[in-house]
Amino acid sequence: MNVNPENDSPDNKAPTGDELSQVSSMVEEIENLGEYIKSTEAELSTSKASLLQKLTESLPNLMESLGISKFTTYDGASVEVKALISGSIPTKGAIDKERDSDEKDLLIERRANCFSYLEDHNAEAIIKREVKASLGPESAKLEGAIKEALEALGVASTSNTTVHPSSLSSWIRERLAAGSEVDQDLFKVFNGRKATIKRKK
Numbered sequence: 001m002n003v004n005p006e007n008d009s010p011d012n013k014a015p016t017g018d019e020l021s022q023v024s025s026m027v028e029e030i031e032n033l034g035e036y037i038k039s040t041e042a043e044l045s046t047s048k049a050s051l052l053q054k055l056t057e058s059l060p061n062l063m064e065s066l067g068i069s070k071f072t073t074y075d076g077a078s079v080e081v082k083a084l085i086s087g088s089i090p091t092k093g094a095i096d097k098e099r100d101s102d103e104k105d106l107l108i109e110r111r112a113n114c115f116s117y118l119e120d121h122n123a124e125a126i127i128k129r130e131v132k133a134s135l136g137p138e139s140a141k142l143e144g145a146i147k148e149a150l151e152a153l154g155v156a157s158t159s160n161t162t163v164h165p166s167s168l169s170s171w172i173r174e175r176l177a178a179g180s181e182v183d184q185d186l187f188k189v190f191n192g193r194k195a196t197i198k199r200k201k
Contacts, residue, residue, distance in 0.1 A: 027197055056084070089114040 060081045063069060071079045090107040098104040118127060135143055143159060150157040172189060175182045182189065 030197060031199070 059079070063071065063079070063081050069081045073079070090111045092111075095104055095107045095111065098107055115127060118124065133146065147157055147159065168187070172182055172187065176191075184191070
């Protein structure tokens with residue numbers, strides 16, 4: 001691996017070849033771990049699909065061919081084949097994770113169609129709706145008014161106060177840069193260094 005270090009050490013002393021070799025080795029180790037994680041996740045996904053196929057097809061078909069619906073293995077494992085009816089509706093999380101734009105559009109359309117079908121067939125009772133609203137700064141009074149309005153309508157509501165991680169980090173950086181106090185234990189502040197590795201594809 002070729003290295004082109006920027007000499008930013010205080011004493012302007014160039015690192016030795018052995019020292020640069022340590023950096024190169026660690027970069028390679030980090031990249032190898034990243035590739036290992038990717039391959040492991042892909043293998044896990046394949047294993048899950050294989051498990052589902054064996055549980056819903058291979059084993060039931062085998063037991064049916066033997067004329068049995070229950071079985072106990074020699075080591076005491078009990079097996080029983082039962083009828084199963086299940087369905088699914090694409091979740092927003094699954095849609096957000098889908099990288100293929102065409103497939104994502106299909107999932108969005110299918111999700112909408114699922115809910116329309118349920119509504120058209122008098123199954124609205126199983127549909128749970130959650131309403132969320134983003135309130136700006138100094139909105140404590142508005143939050144209270146909204147909760148009171150919902151309570152008047154007989155609608156149960158919950159509120160959650162959050163701070164976006166990037167906003168919090170920016171605020172902490174500004175405070176520290178200005179020499180102002182920050183409770184670092186309270187906010188679990190990490191004040192160190194982090195290496196980011198990118199490779200051209």
